[in-house]
Amino acid sequence: MRRLRQDTEQESRVDISPLIDVVFILLIFFVVTTTFVKDMNLDINRPSASSATMAPSKAVRIYIDNQGAVYIDEQPVRVWMVQSKVRTLLREGSEDVLVVTDTEVPAGRLVEVVDQARLAGAQNVGVATQQEAG
Template structure:
């Protein structure tokens, strides 16, 4: 008499709960780390501000006139060249500070672009002059 062999189940059970745990841990990690990214915020002194600080004498001045032309220490500069020119001027300064002197009629986008380019050039402090300087 022949014996019937029991068929062994060749299927292997794979426990995926550790995989799910790892996926959720990665998801939580990425959610937490993306919430800590620093937003670029502009701290601008607006005309008529109640608190005023005297402008440092050794700060680099960037001027924007009514026609949206940009000048670095009274030398005309194209907007796309501003970052490299500011980087050159700030290279020898111990405290790299840039002061933007802008006309009231320029669009806010132009002012923001100039401030961003100054920060990308390595300026530690970027300010906007709100009143006429003496001297």
């Protein structure tokens, strides 16, 4: 008799394993589809401008530090190499280039880098300012 009574009693449980699986899949989906803008850890004092607008998040970023060194993808490059590096990065889908520069960089160095980016085929080349948030 005892055995018969245990079979007839049913426990009601909620299995949350599928719920946890769905939550993890959604978490992975949102992490993968989110685009992150990664700025280099250079000590750069950006110039200010009253006509500043937000830069596109997919823009190719070229950094010029206060010593005049040029960086693309956190790798130092010579000015004459900027054109080929930017051309390669533009093939990956972006049309815009954003030059992040220090206020102490000579105008000649900035013009050289912007010129090389335009020769690489960039449609829009901009200079990042303090108000740039993209």
